[in-house]
Amino acid sequence: MNEPYPPTTPARPISTSGAGSPVSMKMFMGFCAVFIIAQFLGTVLFCLYLNMRLDKTEGEITLHEDYLFLRRIQKCRKSEHTDPTLLDCKEIINRFQDLIGKGVEESHHEMQKDDRRPSIAIHLKGLQNSSKPVSVLQWQRMSYAPMNDVFAYHGGKLKVSRAGLYYIYSQVSFCTTSAQQAPFSAFLYLNLPSETDRLLLKGLDTPSPTEAFCDLHSIHLGGVFELRQGDTVFVNVTDSTKVNYALGGTYFVMFELH
Structure with a gap:
């Protein structure tokens, strides 16, 4: 006696809930690319700004040191009370005289260059x-x-x-x-x-x-x-x-x- 076959069970649909759609994936990749580029440009601009600030700060420090040096010389000449943590007056005066001597020597050297052309x-x-x-x-x-x-x-x-x-x-x-x-x-x-x-x-x-x-x-x-x-x-x-x-x-x- 032939038994009837059971009815065919319909195939279960494949679930697509675990993978994103192609449009969503492209949007995500584009967002990542924009974020990386923006971060790179921001880093470059920040480095440039930092470099400019360092140069300006270095110039200000140099001017400040020059001012302190000249102020120290003025105090030494007037025999004013000075901070003992700074260099003593003798060394300050010697450094100042060395700078003046170098400046005079360079000026004399330049004058000698001009005088090298013999008079005729x-x-x-x-x-x-x-x-x-x-x-x-x-x-x-x-x-x-x-x-x-x-x-x-x-x-x-x-x-x-x-x-x-x-x-x-x-x-x-x-x-x-x-x-x-x-x-x-x-x-x-x-x-x-x-x-x-x-x-x-x-x-x-x-x-x-x-x-x-x-x-x-x-x-x-x-x-x-x-x-x-x-x-x-x-x-x-x-x-x-x-x-x-x-x-x-x-x-x-x-x-x-x-």
Whole structure:
């Protein structure tokens, strides 16, 4: 006898209560990421702020120490009652003198650096190498006068090889007679190879009627000029045959100003 099969038992549904939905999981991961980034940025900003505060505090401490040090010196000088926990006055004064000595030494060292650039100068006396008129006065070196390699002399003209501020001075002595009526003039020119020579200074003297064979006069030219490397200067007169070349009467001087 065949027994009937029992009715099929329906399958039990799978419970999903133990696992979260995909949307909830994504929201949780996003929240964690935002929290970590915010914490990282907060840590970085806090470190920057702390570093700035430490620098400021260190500066304030240094200023405070300097103030206490100067205050201590003032008390030592006035022989005031001082805190025995601080350094004694003798050591304070010695430290202060050392600081002053170092400052003076550094200043002197800086001044020596500025003075390392040697001064340059030249002093030439008049040279009469011809009884005929010349367009440019000629000069020669004096044995006791300076002449640096910065200057190059050729044909009565001085050329500078270093740009700078220069003082140029020249004196021309000359002889006049009663027969001379026109004024005697002296000129200082800047020689420009590609241009017309530029007049820098001019001096003139009008002779007075006299019966003397030679009435001596002198003209002075002097000024400060900014010269470039390679600039050339020279002196010219209206009549070079009248120039007196006695020692100390006619000369050409040039030196650099610092």
